[in-house]
Amino acid sequence: MAIQTIPTKPFAGQRPGTSGLRKKVSVFTQAHYLENFVQALLDVLNASGADAQALTGQTLVLGGDGRFYNRAAVQIILKLASANGVARVLLGRGGILSTPAVSAVIRRRQAFGGIVLSASHNPGGPAGDFGIKYNAGNGGPANEALTEAVYARTQVLRELRISDAPDIDIDRQGLQQFEQMQVDVIDPVADYAAVMRELFDFDLLRTMFQRGFTVRVDAMNAVGGPYARAILEGELGAPAGTVVNAEPLEDFGGLHPDPNPVNAEDLIAHMQQLDAPDFGAAMDGDADRNMVVGRNFVVTPSDSLALMTAHARLIPGYKDGLTGVARSMPTSAAVDRVAKALNLPCFETPTGWKFFGNLLDAGRVSLCGEESYGTGSSHVREKDGLWAILFWLSLQGATDRSVEALVREHWRVYGRNYYSRHDYEGIAVDVANVLMRDLRAALPFLPGRQFGVRQLVLADDFAYTDPVDGSVSGQQGIRLIFDDGARVIFRLSGTGTEGATLRLYLERFEADVALQDEPVQKVLAELATLADQVAGIRARTGMEGPTVAT
Incomplete structure (x- = not known):
């Protein structure tokens, strides 16, 4: 050698x-x-x-x-x-x-x-x-x-x-x-499991399974399977088969390991059945993302982060309270409302978990999350899918409430942020770059314009100055913010490998409980039309609609 x-x-x-x-x-x-x-x-x-x-x-x-x-x-x-x-x-x-x-x-x-x-x-x-x-x-x-x-x-x-x-x-x-x-x-699994024992009441979770609480976790033939099996079925006593698609496969068994309602369709189908489990969840390829599902009820990542923040003291690892919270800029402002009510600092960062690292290391935040099905906390410096699943299981055990009941109560107290991400995938790179270039050039002329019942009050290309080390990150996504708090965000994804993916984020707040149960895409259709009017997405890409809407 x-x-x-x-x-x-x-x-x-x-x-x-x-x-x-x-x-x-x-x-x-x-x-x-x-x-x-x-x-x-x-x-x-x-x-x-x-x-x-x-x-x-x-x-x-x-x-x-x-x-x-x-x-x-x-x-x-x-x-x-x-x-x-x-x-x-x-x-x-x-x-x-x-x-x-x-x-x-x-x-x-x-x-x-x-x-x-x-x-x-x-x-x-x-x-x-x-x-x-x-x-x-x-x-x-x-x-x-x-x-x-x-x-x-x-x-x-x-x-x-x-x-x-x-x-x-x-x-x-x-x-x-x-x-x-x-x-x-x-x-x-060993080191990771030791961290989870420090954060959660494993006795409470064991008792839930002993009493017949049922769970379906879809690991999507990816790396989260061994972790979920070892902890949920091994340590906590969930029945064998609670974790499905649990064996990591080199091709993920043909599945697209992105935990959203489109790709985790098998989980969604099971959670819509009359005899659905009490709780459902999915993880992605490397187990850092999660999707939380109740019986016939899907939780958005933004609502998940907000609800975790509101109830964190129920979890042993966070019983002394949070130092602050952070979200990526495209993530909905649902957590901002909770932070304001709890008098917590709330930081808005660019997309990418590395931007949370300085805040976590400095002790300025305890929880953080982004809209692409990622939530995490100060226990590690990555988003963490199984941690989020254990957090939601613990909330249900501590409150004796279902996923849907927890979320609806949250909306009643804080209001609902209707929110959706539209992905336009496989766009020619030059077309995507010109679209964003032209949007940036138009920004100075947009504030004050009327779009139907809304007036645009802010149009900018989000830039972030790290409050810990002073570093500056520019061109992190174009924001259109309206006088009623509605937001339209445009950014190019940095995780694809073919062509470009344009991500369009739409958000509208609704405080009236009587209006909080409308179809999301219907509520946001006006904003989607407005976004196309401003950016010319269909004309530039030739696409009639998004590849995926979540």
Whole structure:
């Protein structure tokens, strides 16, 4: 065995997006493509490091969601890590670690950082997507300064340092030697489960199942399955079969592992039956997203965050109250109303979990969430699907109320924010960029205009100044805000791998309880028409409507 220096050439387009570098599997499997990105990352970490400490001699966490190419990528990364001075790698058995579990392991084991192999909710399989991102020592996604430094390094990289050692057995738990580096293959669930025990009353949850409370959790053939089985069925005593589609598959069994009513249609169908379970939920590819469903009742992510905030003191891990809450800008303002009533600070950030990290580290927020089915808290530095499921189970146990009863009571007290996201997928990149460019150019001329019964009071391109470190992030989405509080938001998604995805967010507040049970798309149809009037979506894209509306 020896460390080899191999010549290479840069690849264009290796700039990490909102959640790391995501491309088609066919792109990642090109010779040296993954190697180049990882070598660039290791070079940057060794050159600067967290807190001016270099990576050499440190411990990294490694694991992924089990999608196609996960196992092969693990072996490549181990060979690169061993050749670049890493002393120890904590590897999830079988190459498996959910994204929130990576964060938990980094924090509990005080590792230098971690590498997550996932394209989250994107499709898997040989023709699907693959992804990689770096999480720092706080357990959260790397900041923009680091990801930009990695990208810059990828563009000048000329050589790889890699071991020629044979592959190791990643399914055998325990210590193994790899060159001068130790590889500790760990139980992927253990550290994460320990964190959950610290937050929730497991005795209460066991009692719920003993009394016949029924649950259906759809893991969508993704990485959340082993975690949900181990905790819900193993520790809490839920009946076998409570967790369905629980075996992680390289192609997710053909499912699109994005937990929304469109993709989790099997769960929705079960929750609409006369003998539906008391509670339903789904997770995504890397188990950091969640969808909460009651009997014939779907909870929006924005309402979920707001309701969690309102009832957090019922959960043991938050019984002393919250320091504050945060939401991404496109997420509805439902949580803002709760925060105001509870006299809590409420922060509005760009999309991307990394923007919550500074607020969490500084102790300025305890809960945070975004509209794309992600909620989380200070227990890790990622959104966390199973944590959210345990939170909602605990709320039902503590209040003896159903999902629907909890949400309707919340609307009665705080009002309802009718809210929807319309995704226009597969748009030609140049068409999407011109649409956004023209919208930005029109912004100075929009405030004061009348649109039906509404007057536009604010039109801007959202920019965020981090209150902790002062960093500024611009062009984070175009906001149109009206005199009645209604909002229309436009932004391009940073998680796709083909073409561009335009995301349109629509929101309208309703305080009158008698008007809180209308069909969402009907209520928001006027705003959708207004958005098309302003941006010319149909004329520019040739699409009569969104690909997906959630």
